[in-house]
Amino acid sequence: MLNRLVIVGGGTAGWMTASYFKAAFGDRIDITLVESGNVGTVGVGEATFSDIRHFFEFLGLKEKDWMPACNATYKLAVRFENWREKGHSFYHPFEQMRSVNGFPLTDWWLHKGPTDQFDRDCFVMPSVIDAGLSPRHLDGTLIDQPFVEGADEMQGLTMSEHQGKTQFPYAYQFEAALLAKYLTTYAVERGVTHITDDVEKVNLDERGWISGVTTAQHGDIEGDLFVDCTGFRALLLNKALEVPFISYSDTLPNDSAVALQVPQDMKARGILPCTTATAQDAGWIWTIPLMGRIGTGYVYAKDYLSPEEAERTLREFVGPAAADVEANHIRMRIGRSENSWVNNCVAIGLSSGFVEPLESTGIFFIHHAIEQLAKNFPDESWSPVHRQLYNDSIAHVMDGVREFLVLHYVAAKRNDTQYWRDAKTRRIPDGLAERIEMWKTQLPDTETVFPYYHGLPPYSYMCILLGMGGIELKPSPALALSDPGPAEREFAAIRDKTRRLAETLPRAYDYFAAQH
Numbered sequence: 001m002l003n004r005l006v007i008v009g010g011g012t013a014g015w016m017t018a019s020y021f022k023a024a025f026g027d028r029i030d031i032t033l034v035e036s037g038n039v040g041t042v043g044v045g046e047a048t049f050s051d052i053r054h055f056f057e058f059l060g061l062k063e064k065d066w067m068p069a070c071n072a073t074y075k076l077a078v079r080f081e082n083w084r085e086k087g088h089s090f091y092h093p094f095e096q097m098r099s100v101n102g103f104p105l106t107d108w109w110l111h112k113g114p115t116d117q118f119d120r121d122c123f124v125m126p127s128v129i130d131a132g133l134s135p136r137h138l139d140g141t142l143i144d145q146p147f148v149e150g151a152d153e154m155q156g157l158t159m160s161e162h163q164g165k166t167q168f169p170y171a172y173q174f175e176a177a178l179l180a181k182y183l184t185t186y187a188v189e190r191g192v193t194h195i196t197d198d199v200e201k202v203n204l205d206e207r208g209w210i211s212g213v214t215t216a217q218h219g220d221i222e223g224d225l226f227v228d229c230t231g232f233r234a235l236l237l238n239k240a241l242e243v244p245f246i247s248y249s250d251t252l253p254n255d256s257a258v259a260l261q262v263p264q265d266m267k268a269r270g271i272l273p274c275t276t277a278t279a280q281d282a283g284w285i286w287t288i289p290l291m292g293r294i295g296t297g298y299v300y301a302k303d304y305l306s307p308e309e310a311e312r313t314l315r316e317f318v319g320p321a322a323a324d325v326e327a328n329h330i331r332m333r334i335g336r337s338e339n340s341w342v343n344n345c346v347a348i349g350l351s352s353g354f355v356e357p358l359e360s361t362g363i364f365f366i367h368h369a370i371e372q373l374a375k376n377f378p379d380e381s382w383s384p385v386h387r388q389l390y391n392d393s394i395a396h397v398m399d400g401v402r403e404f405l406v407l408h409y410v411a412a413k414r415n416d417t418q419y420w421r422d423a424k425t426r427r428i429p430d431g432l433a434e435r436i437e438m439w440k441t442q443l444p445d446t447e448t449v450f451p452y453y454h455g456l457p458p459y460s461y462m463c464i465l466l467g468m469g470g471i472e473l474k475p476s477p478a479l480a481l482s483d484p485g486p487a488e489r490e491f492a493a494i495r496d497k498t499r500r501l502a503e504t505l506p507r508a509y510d511y512f513a514a515q516h
C-alpha cells in the first residue's frame with residue numbers, strides 16, 4: 001500500500017496538509033513532517049476566503065476552538081480604497097448577488113442606479129461593515145442570509161462543488177503562524193511524526209523520483225509521496241527535480257512587500273470587519289484587524305519603488321503606533337510551477353506558486369491543492385491520470401486568479417503615477433482583453449468569465465468592474481423594455497434590511513471579546 005507521506009516544511013502549507021490527511025485517512029496513512037529550526041516561515045498571510053470554513057469543518061474544529069488561539073477576526077469583504085481616485089472606496093463582499101427577473105441587480109443598478117455607490121445599493125454587507133458590526137449575534141446566530149449552516153446536502157463537498165450553491169457571509173483574518181502552531185498540536189496528537197531538522201539533500205533514484213531526503217541530524221527520511229512545503233525555495237520540486245517555474249511578472253509586476261505587525265488596543269480602535277487594500281503610488285497597502293494588533297504591509301513593484309521608500313510610506317501610513325515595530329521585507333516569487341506534481345513530488349503552498357495577496361488567495365490555493373490531492377491520491381500504479389487532473393486543476397486555479405487580479409489594475413481609473421499609467425498598457429493574459437470587451441456590453445456571468453474553476457464567482461468580477469471605475473459599462477438593453485418595479489422593490493428591501501441589522505447586530509469587537 002502506498003501510504004508513507006513525507007512533508008518537508010512546517011509553515012501554513014505543511015501543517016494544513018499534515019492535519020487534513022490525518023483527518024482524512026487516520027491511521028491508514030503514515031505522515032512525517034520535517035521542518036527547519038533555522039529557516040523561518042514567511043510570517044504573514046492573514047486573510048482568507050470564506051471557503052476555509054470547510055477545511056476547519058473537515059478537521060472537526062469549531063470557531064470557538066481555533067479562533068481565540070489564532071487572534072482571529074471575521075472578514076466580510078475586501079475594501080478597496082483610492083483605486084478609482086483618492087477618497088473613493090468600495091467593497092468586494094461575501095454576499096450572493098441578487099437577481100431580478102433574470103438580470104443581476106447590478107445590471108438594474110447600471111440601468112437606473114439609486115445612488116453612485118453600487119455596493120451600498122446592491123448588497124447589505126457594506127453598510128454592516130461601515131458600522132463595524134459582527135455577522136453573528138452575541139448568541140452565535142448568523143446574520144439572516146439565505147444560508148443554512150451545516151446543511152446535510154453540503155457536507156463532504158469540495159470547494160468547487162460548493163461554488164454557486166451558496167455564499168457564506170464571511171471569511172477569517174488570523175495570525176498564520178499561530179494557526180500553524182495550533183495545527184501542529186492537532187496533527188501530532190493524531191500521530192504525525194514531527195522532526196525539527198534541516199533537509200540538506202534530496203535523493204533521487206535512477207528514474208529521477210525522490211527516494212528520500214537527508215537531514216542534518218536525523219539521517220535519511222524515506223517515503224512514498226513527498227510534499228514540498230518549503231516556501232519560495234521550492235527545494236524539492238524546483239531545485240531537486242528542476243521543474244520550470246512560469247513567472248507572472250510580465251502581467252503582475254508587484255514582486256516585493258514590507259510588513260509590520262502593529263500592536264493596537266482594538267477595544268478603543270474598534271474592528272472594521274474586513275481587509276482593506278489602499279492604493280499607493282507604486283502598489284497598495286493591506287490593513288488587517290486582528291485581536292490585539294493590526295497586520296499591515298505595502299505590496300509594491302521594485303521597478304518603481306525602493307524598499308526604503310516603501311517602508312517609509314508604510315510607516316507614515318500607519319502613524320506613531322508603528323515606531324518601535326521592526327519591518328519585515330519580503331521578495332515575492334510571482335507565478336506558478338509548470339506542473340506542481342511531478343513523479344512522486346507534490347508542491348503545496350508558496351513552493352507551488354503565488355500571486356500578490358490582493359484578494360487573499362494564498363491559503364485558498366493551499367486548501368484547494370490539498371482537496372485535489374486527496375481526491376487524486378495515487379496508489380502503486382502511479383496512474384498519470386491522477387497527476388494530470390491534479391496539475392490541470394492547480395494551473396487553472398492559479399491562471400484564473402491571475403486574470404482576476406490583472407483586471408483590478410486594468411479597470412482601476414487611477415492614473416496619477418507612472419505605475420498606474422503603465423498598468424493600462426502592460427501585456428494582459430490571453431483571452432482577458434476579449435472578455436473585457438464583452439463585459440462592457442454585458443456584465444460578467446458564468447459563460448463569460450475564465451472558463452475553469454478558480455474560486456471566484458462572476459459577481460466578484462462585477463464588483464471589481466463597477467468599483468474600479470476605469471471601464472465604461474452599459475446595462476442590458478432589455479431592461480429599458482422591462483418593468484422596473486421589482487428591482488426598485490429589491491433596492492428598497494436592501495435599505496430596510498440594512499437598517500434592521502444596524503439596530504440588532506453587536507459590534508465586531510464586542511462579539512470577539514465575548515468569545516475570548
Ligand SMILES: Cc1cc2nc3c(=O)[nH]c(=O)nc-3n(C[C@H](O)[C@H](O)[C@H](O)COP(=O)(O)OP(=O)(O)OC[C@H]3O[C@@H](n4cnc5c(N)ncnc54)[C@H](O)[C@@H]3O)c2cc1C
Pocket residue numbers: 008009010011012013014034035036037038039040041042043044045046047048176197198199200229230231232233235257259297330332348349350351357360361362363364366
Ligand atoms: C507579503 C505576503 C502576504 C500574504 N498575505 C496573505 C494573505 O493575506 N492571505 C493568504 O491566504 N495568504 C497570504 N500570503 C501567503 C501565505 O503567507 C502563504 O501561502 C502561507 O503562509 C504558506 O506558506 P508556506 O507554508 O508555503 O511557506 P513558508 O511559510 O515559507 O514555510 C516554509 C517552511 O519550509 C521550511 N524549510 C525551508 N527550507 C527547509 C529545509 N532545507 N529543511 C527543512 N525545512 C525547510 C521552513 O522552515 C518553513 O517551515 C501572503 C504571502 C506574502 C509573501
Ligand SMILES: N[C@@H](Cc1c[nH]c2cc(Cl)ccc12)C(=O)O
Pocket residue numbers: 048049050051076077078092093094095167168171359455456457460
Ligand atoms: N469562493 C470564494 C469566492 C468569493 C466570493 N466572494 C468573495 C469575496 C472575497 Cl473578498 C473573496 C472571495 C470571494 C469564497 O466564498 O470565499
